[in-house]
Amino acid sequence: MINRRKRRYVIAVALLVCTGCSSSTPPSTKEDQRMVTIVSQSGGDWNRVAAADKDYLIKSLGNGNEQRAMLAFTARSTRNSRNGPPKMGGPPR
Numbered sequence: 001m002i003n004r005r006k007r008r009y010v011i012a013v014a015l016l017v018c019t020g021c022s023s024s025t026p027p028s029t030k031e032d033q034r035m036v037t038i039v040s041q042s043g044g045d046w047n048r049v050a051a052a053d054k055d056y057l058i059k060s061l062g063n064g065n066e067q068r069a070m071l072a073f074t075a076r077s078t079r080n081s082r083n084g085p086p087k088m089g090g091p092p093r
Helices: 002-021 030-042 051-060 066-081
Strands: none
Touching: 030 051, 030 066, 051 066
């Protein structure tokens, strides 16, 4: 009986965590909004990001490391380029 309760509790917590991961809500913080703006203005290309925006991204995302900032920027730009969730029965396109 106790194992059943624990199992239900673990399943409920896992469901709550997983449903929060795939949320498609608009950006809520100023940093997220600025990141979306930078990605859209540059077209997702790091080389087209303005110098002032690069400095901001390096300081805020990369903690002073340009490579980290570039990786975070690339991850964000590819996430924005997807057209909705993947279709059932196949890999994401």
